[in-house]
Amino acid sequence: MKKLAVSVFCLGSIFSFAQENDLGAWYMYFGNNKISKKLNFHNEIQYRNFDAIGDLEQLLIRTGIGYDLTENNNNILLGYGFILSRPYINGEKSENIEHRIFQQYITKQKFGRFNLQHRYRLEERFLQNDFRMRFRYLLGFNIPINNKEMLPKTFYASVYNEIFLHLDSPVFDRNRVYGALGFVINKNMRVEAGYMNQLQENKNRGQIQIGFYNNIPFTKN
Structure with missing residues (x-):
């Protein structure tokens, strides 16, 4: 119960960053599907809006x-x-296209109810008139609420912090803090709804986020 109380307090603190103005919405799909015992196929779509939709x-x-x-x-x-x-x-809409190559390393740990994830990502960004490299580090954790494990029909709290750093000047790019409530549908699917605050160029901006996670394997092995 003490851990749950701390988790609720942390979520409350994160949601307190919400801005009533300039609030956007992100709708996200994440797929991480096994194609063999060791290999996985990552697929992801994010539809980000300045407003609700x-x-x-x-x-x-x-x-x-x-x-x-x-x-x-x-x-x-x-x-x-x-x-x-x-x-x-x-005041006028513009359009930019970026192609990005990235390498990442994810390691997971478990401490009691806390399911931790560390993600280290290096990006090579091919912008329309520029090329930049960026490093990202994410520390996140999921905490089951009504069960001790992340079992089907489990509600859970999800929190992460991610920092973005350029490999040239200026070094600091942005920082994201996120808190959400999630639900485990079955062993391969879950959903989350939460709030993310992003600090960029000394400006905080809030985003409502709804995400669907699909881990259905492409192989029986």
């Missing part, structure tokens, strides 16, 4: 192939991302 800010599509260094853990992955951005510049 309709005013597209960014469409992000990512895919990649990963390999588990140990059984179901310590995954290294090589991937590609396509990003269509439509920012407002001086």
